[in-house]
Amino acid sequence: MDEAAPEADGRPSPDKPSPDKPSPDTASPDKPGPNKPGEAAPPPEKQLSACRLALTEEIAIAPSIPDIRGPGACGGGDLVRLEAIVLPDKRKVAVKPAAILRCTMASAIADWVRTDMVPLATSLGSTITDLDNFDSFECRGRNRVVGAMLSEHGKANALDVRALKLANGQSIGLTDRTISRDVRERVLHSVCSRFSTVLGPGSDWYHEDHIHLDLAQRRNDYRICQWNVWDPLPQIAPLLPAERPEEAPPREVAAKPEGKSEGKSEAKSEGAKDEADDQESAKPAAPVDKPAAHAGKSKPTTKKRR
Ligand SMILES: [Zn+2]
Numbered sequence: 138m139d140e141a142a143p144e145a146d147g148r149p150s151p152d153k154p155s156p157d158k159p160s161p162d163t164a165s166p167d168k169p170g171p172n173k174p175g176e177a178a179p180p181p182e183k184q185l186s187a188c189r190l191a192l193t194e195e196i197a198i199a200p201s202i203p204d205i206r207g208p209g210a211c212g213g214g215d216l217v218r219l220e221a222i223v224l225p226d227k228r229k230v231a232v233k234p235a236a237i238l239r240c241t242m243a244s245a246i247a248d249w250v251r252t253d254m255v256p257l258a259t260s261l262g263s264t265i266t267d268l269d270n271f272d273s274f275e276c277r278g279r280n281r282v283v284g285a286m287l288s289e290h291g292k293a294n295a296l297d298v299r300a301l302k303l304a305n306g307q308s309i310g311l312t313d314r315t316i317s318r319d320v321r322e323r324v325l326h327s328v329c330s331r332f333s334t335v336l337g338p339g340s341d342w343y344h345e346d347h348i349h350l351d352l353a354q355r356r357n358d359y360r361i362c363q364w365n366v367w368d369p370l371p372q373i374a375p376l377l378p379a380e381r382p383e384e385a386p387p388r389e390v391a392a393k394p395e396g397k398s399e400g401k402s403e404a405k406s407e408g409a410k411d412e413a414d415d416q417e418s419a420k421p422a423a424p425v426d427k428p429a430a431h432a433g434k435s436k437p438t439t440k441k442r443r
Pocket residue numbers: 272290295296297348349350442443
């Protein structure tokens with residue numbers, strides 16, 4: 138924006154004839170002049186990529202959109218707006234909302250749904266109607282951390298998927314513990330064999346409610362597949378202790394109910410040491426007294442991430 142402004146200001150406006158020199162064209166302003174002065178020539182026809190040529194309307198409704206350049210390193214070329222995936226039987230899976238992706242990523246998504254997710258839905262006795270798109274192109278750092286390495290989302294090379302919706306009304310929430318473990322594992326194995334990055338629950342705090350897929354290129358084709366398919370019921374104790382009630386007695390008193398009555402006479406130094414230990418051990422739990430500060434540290438303010 139800032140860079141374009143001086144050019145726009147300084148450019149002479151050949152479109153506007155000066156008032157004292159009426160040109161013959163002004164007699165018919167509505168007529169679409171074939172050689173309007175000042176009108177930029179149409180850009181030369183771009184060579185279509187192999188991906189673009191292959192991603193036909195038999196496979197996906199994915200019109201090309203103009204390249205995105207910046208800000209910074211964001212953007213990319215050969216972009217499409219993936220609106221729907223066309224299944225082999227011509228039915229469509231709507232991508233909601235439509236996703237801005239590089240052609241190669243859109244093609245990978247279409248192939249994934251057509252080849253692996255259709256049989257999965259069939260085994261559940263239904264067909265897929267919608268792909269729940271949580272996020273596609275967005276210029277930002279990883280996990281929305283400002284200054285972090287540019288996310289693949291900033292290169293239109295990533296898609297966050299929350300669910301696949303079926304014609305029978307069922308929704309396969311990919312991180313939904315109530316969805317059969319077998320179904321979620323089949324999705325996991327499918328995406329991890331197809332995408333170079335898969336991040337889901339258990340990878341970090343940002344992917345508990347969706348699955349991140351991208352085609353990041355790394356040295357030696359290194360791939361990341363981090364998605365813990367949680368059991369329907371958590372089998373581990375909650376990580377955070379229950380909140381300490383305000384009316385609870387001070388920690389030292391609660392920890393040593395008998396300490397006050399005995400021990401004073403015989404082991405004064407022992408008791409003093411114990412008390413020091415107790416305070417030491419109480420420290421890690423201290424944030425429980427400040428739930429706001431604690432929550433701020435462990436929970437992301439926003440769920441969307443990488
Ligand atoms: Zn993501």
